[in-house]
Amino acid sequence: MRITCPYCGNRSLDEFLYHGDAEPQRPDATADNAMDAFVSYAFERTNPPGQHHELWYHEAGCHAWLVVTRHVSTHAISSVDIARDLAKARTPNTAGRA
Amino acid sequence: MAREHFSIFSIMREAWRGHSGWTPTWRDAAPKPEYDVVIIGGGGHGLATAYYLARTFGITNVAVVEKGWIGGGNVGRNTTIVRSNYLLPGNIPFYELSMKLWEGLEQDINYNAMVSQRGVLNLYHSDSQRDAYVRRGNAMRLHGVDAELLDQAAVRRMVPFLNFDNARFPIHGGLLQRRGGTVRHDAVAWGYARAASLRGVDIIQNCEVTGFRRDSDRVIGVETSRGFIGAKQIGMAVAGNTSRVAAMAGLRLPIESHVLQAFVSESIKPFIDGVVTFGAGHFYISQSDKGGLVFGGDIDGYNSYAQRGNFPVVEDVCEGGMALMPRIGRIRLLRQWGGIMDMSMDGSPIIDRTPVAGLYLNAGWCYGGFKATPASGMCFAHLMARDEPHAVATAYRLNRFRTGHAIDEKGMGPQPNLH
Ligand SMILES: Cc1cc2nc3c(=O)[nH]c(=O)nc-3n(C[C@H](O)[C@H](O)[C@H](O)COP(=O)(O)OP(=O)(O)OC[C@H]3O[C@@H](n4cnc5c(N)ncnc54)[C@H](O)[C@@H]3O)c2cc1C
Ligand SMILES: [Zn+2]
Numbered sequence: 001m002r003i004t005c006p007y008c009g010n011r012s013l014d015e016f017l018y019h020g021d022a023e024p025q026r027p028d029a030t031a032d033n034a035m036d037a038f039v040s041y042a043f044e045r046t047n048p049p050g051q052h053h054e055l056w057y058h059e060a061g062c063h064a065w066l067v068v069t070r071h072v073s074t075h076a077i078s079s080v081d082i083a084r085d086l087a088k089a090r091t092p093n094t095a096g097r098a
Numbered sequence: 099m100a101r102e103h104f105s106i107f108s109i110m111r112e113a114w115r116g117h118s119g120w121t122p123t124w125r126d127a128a129p130k131p132e133y134d135v136v137i138i139g140g141g142g143h144g145l146a147t148a149y150y151l152a153r154t155f156g157i158t159n160v161a162v163v164e165k166g167w168i169g170g171g172n173v174g175r176n177t178t179i180v181r182s183n184y185l186l187p188g189n190i191p192f193y194e195l196s197m198k199l200w201e202g203l204e205q206d207i208n209y210n211a212m213v214s215q216r217g218v219l220n221l222y223h224s225d226s227q228r229d230a231y232v233r234r235g236n237a238m239r240l241h242g243v244d245a246e247l248l249d250q251a252a253v254r255r256m257v258p259f260l261n262f263d264n265a266r267f268p269i270h271g272g273l274l275q276r277r278g279g280t281v282r283h284d285a286v287a288w289g290y291a292r293a294a295s296l297r298g299v300d301i302i303q304n305c306e307v308t309g310f311r312r313d314s315d316r317v318i319g320v321e322t323s324r325g326f327i328g329a330k331q332i333g334m335a336v337a338g339n340t341s342r343v344a345a346m347a348g349l350r351l352p353i354e355s356h357v358l359q360a361f362v363s364e365s366i367k368p369f370i371d372g373v374v375t376f377g378a379g380h381f382y383i384s385q386s387d388k389g390g391l392v393f394g395g396d397i398d399g400y401n402s403y404a405q406r407g408n409f410p411v412v413e414d415v416c417e418g419g420m421a422l423m424p425r426i427g428r429i430r431l432l433r434q435w436g437g438i439m440d441m442s443m444d445g446s447p448i449i450d451r452t453p454v455a456g457l458y459l460n461a462g463w464c465y466g467g468f469k470a471t472p473a474s475g476m477c478f479a480h481l482m483a484r485d486e487p488h489a490v491a492t493a494y495r496l497n498r499f500r501t502g503h504a505i506d507e508k509g510m511g512p513q514p515n516l517h
Contacts, residue, residue: 001408014410018400018515020354035500042512043352043443043499047341049403072355073403 001075006082007062015060021045022053022067022083025090049073055083104208124291127300132328133161135482136320137335138307138343140164142173142283142468143460144335145290145301146475147482149207152297154476155483160299161329162291163322165306169287172337173468175405175437177360177394179373179384180469181218181278182243185234188493188505189446190241192473195490197243197277199472209289211281212387217372218278219248219256221422223267227377231273238275246274257374260423267378267421280373280384286471310347316455317347331482333458335474338403338438340461347454351461352443352499354514357402357436358394358465359411363429365389374422381418383426390432393419397439397465399515407436439465445517446505449477449487450496458482459496464517 004010023046027037049072056066065083070076102108102121112119135151137144140162151157162168180200182193199206200213222228228247235245249271250262262269291301302324309321310332319328336343338355366389375382383393395415398407412434419426442448442462447470452459460478463470477491487494493505499512510516 012410013408014413020513020515021401039500040350044350045341045352045354046345046350047354047401049342049355052401054401072401075402075404075408 001077003056003066003068003077004080005058005061005064005066006080007064008058011058011061015058017057017059019055019057019065021047022055051078104210123288124295124301127161127302129161129163129302129305129322129324129327130300132319133300134159134329135331135333136160136327136329137162137333138320139171139334139336139339140168140287140291140301140303141171141335141337142286142290142471143337143463143474143478144333145287145294146471147333147335147460147478148299148301148475149290149294149297150476150479151483152294152299155479157483158298160294161302161327162294162299163302163305163307163320163327165304165323167303168291168301169284172437172439173287173471174284175360175435176283176468177382177384177392178280178283178386178468179218179278179382180213180281181275181373182469183218183220183234183238183245183273183275183278185237185507186505187241189507190238190243191490192477192494193469194241194243195476196470196473199476200281200469201277203289203472207289207293209285209292211285211289213281214279214387215277216279216384217274217276218375219253219272219274219372220375221253221260221269221272221377223270223378225270228270235273244275244277246276248272248274256372257370259425260374261421264421278373280386281468283468286468290475307343308346310454310457312454317457329456331456331458333460333478333482335460335478337440337461337463337467340440340459344452344459347452347457349452349454351459351496352448352512353462354401354441355403355438356397356399356441356515357404357407358397358439359407359415359434359436360392360394361412361415361434362386362432363391363393363426364432366391366429376418376422379414379418379421381415381422383419383423391426391429397441397515398436403438405436405438439463439467441514441517443499443512443514444504444506445508445510445514447474447494448496449474449481449491449494451481451485452496
């Protein structure tokens with residue numbers, strides 16, 4: 001398994017650190033269901049056998065956080081995105097600030 | 099089907115008869131329409147649960163349904179190490195019960211599981227690591243578990259060929275549990291299967307659970323590739339496939355599936371008589387009775403349902419081995435494989451009811467569930483028979499993450515690839 005970093009190109013797996021499922025988003029701490037939402041955010045995972053969006057950090061390269069889409073039963077990678085771009089797209093009102 | 103009692107006399111009799119009289123070890127059953135209890139998963143934990151349900155709790159109308167063949171999962175893929183050298187109060191009594199059950203297992207099930215208490219030695223390489231082992235050893239002894247702290251000279255006497263004077267990670271000593279050791283993993287699956295089968299349990303292979311049937315909020319049976327099977331109670335013991343099976347009941351669990359690799363070398367003469375673990379990297383090794391060196395290291399570290407790993411971990415394990423005992427460098431590797439493990443968010447297991455009435459969960463065994471097999475079976479059987487947790491498994495609750503009672507041996511937080 002190798003990962004193609006958008007900045008650095010196709011690189012060996014041991015240049016990257018894994019940080020798990022990229023789907024959980026930090027919930028609103030003031031919402032009524034905050035307790036449930038945080039338990040789910042911190043501890044519960046869908047853990048699917050197929051396509052998985054996951055966070056990888058290019059530690060021995062450009063230090064970018066990446067969101068890799070990988071089939072976890074075949075290790076086939078279908079896309080690699082820069083996590084920052086996805087985060088900006090999700091919260092457009094903070095786009096100019098970073 | 100097998101009724102014979104295994105003994106020195108039965109082995110001698112069969113030797114004289116050219117081994118023509120052995121019968122199948124267990125009964126390969128077809129599913130009945132309904133059971134009191136259906137256990138999903140014919141690994142070590144599922145088979146042990148069925149056995150203790152029958153033997154200890156008198157519940158014999160039980161089926162174990164297995165999608166492949168029994169022993170094809172992690173129970174037949176692990177590196178066979180058993181030990182009870184844990185630190186936290188929620189864990190020690192459970193793993194010590196398991197060790198005691200291992201000690202009496204072969205007499206109990208009348209099957210040679212090659213339980214070998216050859217000792218487990220964890221090496222330390224710094225003062226702080228020694229302090230951590232002192233603490234662990236004391237925690238064990240306070241719970242009545244054997245633990246000995248060895249200095250460098252004592253370790254040298256046991257395993258003189260280690261790389262003691264490694265410039266970066268010199269070996270200062272080790273924590274030894276003499277009662278730890280290894281058990282023949284396949285024989286555990288076969289032995290429990292035979293003993294359960296003899297007490298009336300149906301072992302149904304090539305039978306994949308594909309869904310749950312419900313009556314309002316209660317499960318009443320499983321849909322399988324061999325048709326519907328009704329059940330008053332259903333227990334899940336499917337290790338690396340836990341999230342997948344639980345999802346069929348609408349559950350989302352604190353579990354990720356990860357791959358762990360293991361390695362076996364060509365056979366050599368007796369070399370290492372116990373289990374040795376390297377404390378500076380992650381590497382552990384023992385020698386099988388066939389002579390192969392059995393070793394492994396860290397999990398690959400990313401979600402995986404593929405029963406094979408990648409090269410960075412192969413390299414890492416071999417580097418660990420070379421740092422610890424350079425003389426293994428010229429031994430050739432014979433086989434290498436992977437298994438999918440149910441990594442929980444705190445590194446500790448779950449034996450509990452689920453929010454779905456009638457459905458019970460046994461999961462979260464990470465890379466260390468083989469040693470737990472007997473106690474896991476006993477406690478899961480207790481939970482289903484009495485509908486309350488066994489005294490040594492009261493901490494293994496599914497809601498402990500919500501209530502703040504996580505059992506985090508390594509203190510890593512909810513990051514499964516670090517446990
Ligand atoms: C390489 C490796 C080394 C290890 N080393 C050690 C060690 O030294 N010491 C230790 O204590 N532990 C070790 N472990 C961990 C240990 O092997 C596991 O924690 C333990 O075996 C899991 O329990 P089990 O035996 O019931 O699992 P399994 O044998 O995996 O049983 C689960 C069964 O469920 C079945 N199943 C799954 N889905 C379905 C379905 N839908 N329907 C029907 N059946 C289904 C599977 O086919 C499988 O047979 C190791 C694991 C690996 C992979
Ligand atoms: Zn990069």
